[in-house]
Amino acid sequence: xxxxxxxxxxxxxxxxxxxxxxxxxxxxxxxxxxxxxxxxxxxxxxxxxxxxxxxxxxxxxxxxxxxxxxxxxxxxxxxxxxxxxxxxxxxxxxxxxxxxxxxxxxxxxxxxxxxxxxxxxxxxxxxxxxxxxxxxxxxxxxxxxxxxxxxxxxxxxxxxxxxxxxxxxxxxxxxxxxxxxxxxxxxxxxxxxxxxxxxxxxxxxxxxxxxxxxxxxxxxxxxxxxxxxxxxxxxxxxxxxxxxxxxxxxxxxxxxxxxxxxxxxxxxxxxxxxxxxxxxxxxxxxxxxxxxxxxxxxxxxxxxxxxxxxxxxxxxxxxxxxxxxxxxxxxxxxxxxxxxxxxxxxxxxxxxxxxxxxxxxxxxxxxxxxxxxxxxxxxxxxxxxxxxxxxxxxxxxxxxxxxxxxxxxx
Numbered sequence: 145x146x147x148x149x150x151x152x153x154x155x156x157x158x159x160x161x162x163x164x165x166x167x168x169x170x171x172x173x174x175x176x177x178x179x180x181x182x183x184x185x186x187x188x189x190x191x192x193x194x195x196x197x198x199x200x201x202x203x204x205x206x207x208x209x210x211x212x213x214x215x216x217x218x219x220x221x222x223x224x225x226x227x228x229x230x231x232x233x234x235x236x237x238x239x240x241x242x243x244x245x246x247x248x249x250x251x252x253x254x255x256x257x258x259x260x261x262x263x264x265x266x267x268x269x270x271x272x273x274x275x276x277x278x279x280x281x282x283x284x285x286x287x288x289x290x291x292x293x294x295x296x297x298x299x300x301x302x303x304x305x306x307x308x309x310x311x312x313x314x315x316x317x318x319x320x321x322x323x324x325x326x327x328x329x330x331x332x333x334x335x336x337x338x339x340x341x342x343x344x345x346x347x348x349x350x351x352x353x354x355x356x357x358x359x360x361x362x363x364x365x366x367x368x369x370x371x372x373x374x375x376x377x378x379x380x381x382x383x384x385x386x387x388x389x390x391x392x393x394x395x396x397x398x399x400x401x402x403x404x405x406x407x408x409x410x411x412x413x414x415x416x417x418x419x420x421x422x423x424x425x426x427x428x429x430x431x432x433x434x435x436x437x438x439x440x441x442x443x444x445x446x447x448x449x450x451x452x453x454x455x456x457x458x459x460x461x462x463x464x465x466x467x468x469x470x471x472x473x474x475x476x477x478x479x480x481x482x483x484x485x486x487x488x489x490x491x492x493x494x495x496x497x498x499x500x501x502x503x504x505x506x507x508x509x510x511x512x513x514x515x516x517x518x519x520x521x522x523x524x525x526x527x528x529x530x531x532x533x534x535x536x537x538x539x540x541x542x543x544x545x546x547x548x549x550x551x552x553x554x
Contacts, residue, residue, distance in 0.1 A: 152281050155280050155281070156277060156280070160502055161182070161500070161503050163488070164182065164484070164487050164488060164491060164497060164499070164500060167488060167491050167492070168491060168497050171491065171495070176495060178491070178496070178497055179495060179496050179497070179518055179525060179529070180497045180517070180518065181498050181499075181513075181515050181516075181517065181518065182497040182498055182499045182515065183499070183515060184322065184384075184468055184469060184515040184517065185389060185515070186383065186384060186387045186389050186468070187517045187518070187519075188387040188439060188442060189387060190386060190387050190388050191386060191428070191435035193427065193431055193432070193435075194386060194388070194424050194425075194427055194428045194431070195424070197424040197426075198420050198421065198423070201419065201420035201423040201424060202420040204420075207418075207419040207420050207423070209419075210415040211417065211418065211419045212415070213407070213410040213411050213413075213415055213416045214242050214243060214410070214411075214416070215241070215242060215416060215417075215422060216243070216416075216422045216423070216426070217237065218426050219243055219422045219425055219426045219429075220237035220238070220241045220242075220243060222430050223235070223237070223241050223243075223380075223397065223429060224236070224240075225429070225430070226429050227365070227367070227397065230354075230362075230365075231364065231365040231368050232368065233365060233367045233368055235367075235397055235398075236400075239400045239403065239404070240397060240398060240399075240400055241395060241396070241403065242406050242407050243393065243394075243395055243417065243422065244379070244393075244395060244406075244410075245392045245393070245394070245417050246381060246383065246393065247350060247352050247379040247380065247381040247383075247394035247395075247396075248278075248394075249392070249394070250379050250394055250395070250396045250406065251274055251275070251350065252274060252278040252282075253406055253409050253410055253413065254278075254348065254402065254405065254406045254409075255279045255281070255284070256281075256282045256409055257402075257405040257406050257408065257409040258313065258314070258346070258402065258405055259279055259283060259313065260283070261283035261284075262283070262284070262285055262310070263279075263283075263284045263285065263310070263312075263313040264284070264286075264287055264308045264310060264311070264312040264313060265279040265284045265285070265286055265287070265312065265313060265314050265315075266287050266289055266301065266304050266308075266312050266315040266316065266345075267279070267287070267289065267315075267316045268288070268290075268291045268316065268317070268321075269288035269289060269290055269291065269504075269505035269506065269507045269508070270291070270323055270324065270501060270504035270505040270507050270508030271318060271321075271323075271505055272318060272322045272323070272350070272504065273503070273504065275350065276288075276316075276505075279314075284313070287304050287308055287312065288505065288506075289304055290507045291321075291324070291326070291507070292324070292507060297332070297336075298335055298336065298339070301315070301336065301339060305343055311343065311345075312343075312345050313345070314345060314346040314347065315336075315340060315346070315347050315348070316347075316348050316349075316350070317336070317349045317350065317366065318350040318352075319332075319349075319351075319363060320356065320357065320363050320465075320466035320467040322350075322467060322469060323469055323499070323501065323511075323513040324471045324511075325462075325464030325465065325466060325469050325470065325471050327357070327360075327363055327466045329361070329364060330364050330368060330369065333364070333366045333368075333369050333372070334369055337366065337369045337371060337372045337375070340375055341371055341374060346375050346376070346377070346399070346402065347366065347372070347376040347377075348377055348378075348379070349365075349366040349376060349377070349378040350378075350379050351365060351366075351378050351379065351380050352379065352380065352381040352383065352384060352394075353466055353467045354380055354385070355384070355385040355436055355439075355440070356384050356385070356439070356440065356466055356467055356468055357440070357465065358443070358444045358447060358464070358465055358466060359463075359465040359466075360465060363466060365378060366378055367397065367398055372398070373398050373400075374399065375399060376398050376399055377396050377397065377402045377403065377406075378396070378397050379394060379395065379396055379397075380394060380395045380397070381393070381394040381395075382425055382428060384439075385428075385436055385439070386425075386428045386435065386436070387439065388425070388428070391425070392417060392421075393417055393421060393422065393425045443468055443516050445520060446516040446518075446520060446523055447463065447464060447470065447516055448463075449520050449523050449524060449527075450470060450516065450523050450527070451463045451470065453523060453524055453527025453528075454470075454527055454530065456527065456531065457527055457528075457531035457534055458475070458531070458534050458539050459472065459475050459534070460473075461473070461514075468515055468516045469513050469514065469515055469516070470513070470516070471513055472498075472511055472512050472513070472514055473510060474486050474510055474511065474512065475534070475539065477538070478537075479510065482500075482502065482509050483501040483503075483508065483509050483510065483511060483512050484500040484502055486500070486512060487499070487500040487512055490512075490533070493533045493536070494530045494532070494533040495529055496526045496529060496530060498512040499513040499514075499515070500512055501513060
């Protein structure tokens with residue numbers, strides 16, 4: 145019997161990133177220099193004052209005991225203070241905030257808490273894999289909402305609800321989006337909240353990239369919309385904001401009923417993150433925020449170098465207004481091969497690793513995702529390699545360039 149014989153494992157498709165990852169590993173084992181834009185794994189160091197607080201806390205033997213699965217009170221209060229100053233939203237740390245072991249764990253455990261077999265969940269496509277698969281593992285049926293320049297979100301939402309049996313239980317949102325980098329404003333959230341209130345549909349909003357923004361206004365919270373807390377929970381993360389990806393700290397905030405269900409499930413599954421990590425996360429939220437400004441400046445510079453370098457190579461890619469990703473349409477010369485084969489070709493010929501868009505859903509297959517996790521020198525090197533590869537394939541750096549079309553949000 146293989147691992148794929150088990151019911152829940154059988155519901156998971158083959159991991160489409162595995163093939164590219166295996167090729168990358170073989171190339172590196174052979175001594176090849178691979179520039180890796182594939183995984184959104186922050187390369188910036190965690191700010192020193194946060195590390196110092198971790199070291200201070202871990203020296204206290206009392207912190208080595210079991211922690212609190214809901215999160216230590218000081219960290220929940222710090223998250224409430226963040227929502228107050230950033231979004232003007234007042235949250236009760238006792239009933240409206242739960243600390244999670246990363247937002248990914250929080251979403252998956254909330255799916256386990258609220259989902260019955262056969263429940264319908266509405267998920268954008270393309271989307272970050274945990275958004276559909278957290279619910280698939282919980283026994284749900286997923287109805288995909290295609291997003292992109294050819295689709296209007298509210299129309300897709302209304303159509304999905306009209307044609308779903310049973311009525312959908314929940315809707316997943318993610319803005320700034322991973323993988324598409326799309327951002328929305330309160331004018332997007334307002335009719336969505338009103339629609340879901342009318343139809344009794346929960347909203348799970350993934351706001352992991354709340355602080356990784358470059359242009360225009362900072363991304364808003366869905367909880368700023370009146371009535372949203374009656375149906376919505378929002379997930380945030382320390383991973384990108386403070387370069388704490390490996391520390392595994394996130395939050396669920398919002399609707400008391402959903403937060404209570406998540407906390408109850410977690411009480412049976414874990415004792416929360418290691419207390420010194422939670423203490424350090426508290427220091428991050430309550431301490432100086434110039435490190436966040438520096439993070440933003442670094443990713444903005446990388447974004448600009450990448451977009452300009454790809455344009456010079458003949459690859460027009462929309463400049464992402466937020467997130468740490470560029471969502472790149474496959475150049476016309478290679479469009480027919482699909483994102484997986486194009487990704488493999490880039491790796492083999494240009495020594496550049498990217499994430500194939502098909503890994504984020506069928507509507508992502510015309511794109512690849514590039515993460516801003518290499519320094520400026522390496523980004524320029526990658527763009528030169530891509531340009532050389534394109535030229536070897538007869539791609540004209542002028543004639544093959546097309547102006548990007550901005551996606552419609554609503």
